[in-house]
Amino acid sequence: MWPWPRNETFGTGDAAKERRLRLADGGFWGAIFGGESNSGKSVNLKSTLQLATAWACIRLTAQAVSALPLDMFEKRSDNSRHRIDHDLSAVLIDSPNAGQTGLEFWESMVAGLVARGNACAEKNYTGRFLSSVTPIDARPVRVDGVLKYRVSDRGQTEDLPADKVFHLKGFNFGGDAGLSPITCGVHSFGSALAADETAARIFANGLQQPLFIDSGMTKLTKDQRADLTDLFKKFTGSDNTGKVMVLETGMKPVPLSLNPEDAQMLETRRFQVEDICRWYGMPPIIIGHAGQGQTMWGTGVEQILLAWLALGINPLCKRIEARIKKDLIPTGERRRIYGEFNREGLLQMDAAAKAAFLSTLTQNGLMDRDEGRAKLNLPARGGNAAVLTAQTNLAPLDQLGNGGGDIRAQMRALLDIKD
Numbered sequence: 001m002w003p004w005p006r007n008e009t010f011g012t013g014d015a016a017k018e019r020r021l022r023l024a025d026g027g028f029w030g031a032i033f034g035g036e037s038n039s040g041k042s043v044n045l046k047s048t049l050q051l052a053t054a055w056a057c058i059r060l061t062a063q064a065v066s067a068l069p070l071d072m073f074e075k076r077s078d079n080s081r082h083r084i085d086h087d088l089s090a091v092l093i094d095s096p097n098a099g100q101t102g103l104e105f106w107e108s109m110v111a112g113l114v115a116r117g118n119a120c121a122e123k124n125y126t127g128r129f130l131s132s133v134t135p136i137d138a139r140p141v142r143v144d145g146v147l148k149y150r151v152s153d154r155g156q157t158e159d160l161p162a163d164k165v166f167h168l169k170g171f172n173f174g175g176d177a178g179l180s181p182i183t184c185g186v187h188s189f190g191s192a193l194a195a196d197e198t199a200a201r202i203f204a205n206g207l208q209q210p211l212f213i214d215s216g217m218t219k220l221t222k223d224q225r226a227d228l229t230d231l232f233k234k235f236t237g238s239d240n241t242g243k244v245m246v247l248e249t250g251m252k253p254v255p256l257s258l259n260p261e262d263a264q265m266l267e268t269r270r271f272q273v274e275d276i277c278r279w280y281g282m283p284p285i286i287i288g289h290a291g292q293g294q295t296m297w298g299t300g301v302e303q304i305l306l307a308w309l310a311l312g313i314n315p316l317c318k319r320i321e322a323r324i325k326k327d328l329i330p331t332g333e334r335r336r337i338y339g340e341f342n343r344e345g346l347l348q349m350d351a352a353a354k355a356a357f358l359s360t361l362t363q364n365g366l367m368d369r370d371e372g373r374a375k376l377n378l379p380a381r382g383g384n385a386a387v388l389t390a391q392t393n394l395a396p397l398d399q400l401g402n403g404g405g406d407i408r409a410q411m412r413a414l415l416d417i418k419d
Contacts, residue, residue: 037190041197045115048182048189051196053273056287057280058115065316066107069342075335086337087129088328096121097132108135109168110316114280117170117178120149122160123328130328133166140167140176147176166327168320181279188279192272199269281312309346317341344375365390384416 037043048054070093072086096105105121112119112135120138124131138149138160148159149167170178182189220228270289277284283304284290324339344357358375361367369385380386 037187037193039187039190039194041190041193043182043186043189043193045182047193048115051189051192051276053192053276053287053289054115054189054280057277057282058111060286061114061280061282061312061316062107062111064313064346065110065320065341066103068317068345070102070106070339071342072337072339074337084337088324088339091130091133092324092328092339097134100135105133105135106320110320113168113170113178113316113319114181116182117172117180119168121166122151123164123166128330133328136165138165138167142176166323168323170319185276185279188272188275192269192276195269195272283308309343313346314343317343362389363391 041047049058071083072089072092073081074084074086075081093102096102100108109119109121118139120136121133122136122138123133136151137153138151140162141148141150141159143159147162149162149165151158151160168178170180172178273287273289274284277287277289285301285304286308321338321340325334325337329337329339344354354375358367358372362369362372365388368388370380370382373380373385
């Protein structure tokens with residue numbers, strides 16, 4: 001997906017080849033994501049990443065998903081599940097390929113999925129075992145009705161069979177590829193690029209208001225016009241802010257009626273932040289943009305964060321998990337083996353929320369103390385710490401006044417006291 005080491009090779013023997021995709025490789029990006037907006041700005045992945053809002057939306061989403069722990073599980077006949085050390089664990093979690101860690105691989109895949117609606121990786125096998133997955137520049141094509149993936153590599157193209165490509169597809173209507181937010185939102189992104197360029201030019205001009213000069217003459221000669229132009233250049237630009245220009249006799253400034261305030265530049269750029277966030281499903285508050293009258297702190301922001309985790313991060317995780325099960329796990333194991341991101345990893349930075357979460361589960365018999373300690377990376381204590389317990393302060397009405405014999409028996413069992 002992103003710049004790739006030059007010495008990276010994949011495959012075996014004479015079939016070994018170099019796979020790399022750089023942001024500077026404009027052929028693929030331009031063909032897929034290029035588009036001319038109504039603002040006149042050309043919109044593609046490279047230009048979109050120059051927008052701070054788009055960069056933040058893509059980066060934060062990719063970092064949030066890739067930072068979640070990924071584990072492999074086996075579903076048992078009693079409907080329980082157990083974490084296992086599967087052959088895929090070494091590839092998907094530890095070292096997907098020779099150049100990336102597990103976090104870097106998933107970060108690049110999620111970034112591609114969010115930014116362009118698709119992320120592809122080439123699957124390489126040693127025998128029947130998956131040995132690596134490598135991000136590649138590929139797009140799905142139909143050749144004689146058969147789905148293949150066209151790879152662009154240093155000016156050469158090659159079609160890979162579908163079973164050699166791990167393809168994460170974004171939101172779509174059932175096609176071979178996900179829909180790209182950049183392509184679908186070309187006019188929104190183009191408008192934002194135009195506003196950024198306009199603001200930059202205003203600041204480059206030293207915030208000087210555009211104006212005309214009335215020379216008081218019917219017509220200027222060519223030399224007079226050139227002299228005036230050279231004179232004005234000495235007083236324009238941010239380096240010349242504050243300089244005073246003395247006009248010749250009869251000359252007077254005529255300001256333009258449209259200025260940045262009239263054009264509502266700040267309001268336009270504020271709206272565009274929110275507009276881009278809509279394309280990426282990102283609450284503006286997450287990237288540090290507070291709406292009018294909205295605070296950056298409080299329970300309201302906490303609820304917005306939870307909504308983003310539920311409606312933004314969780315669907316991405318489910319999409320990836322489903323594709324891992326379908327494309328990477330052998331057919332005979334799909335009914336019982338699966339990969340899953342641990343959403344509880346999102347609680348790691350909130351000590352109060354994690355403490356309440358563990359207390360609720362251990363006090364209601366859903367988790368023993370050792371299981372809770374494992375989630376805190378603490379060693380198991382064994383003994384009664386591995387026993388499921390529950391509070392007994394509530395009892396059915398027909399058992400009130402029975403003397404609490406059952407409670408005493410439970411306490412004796414808990415303390416390992418024999419009758």
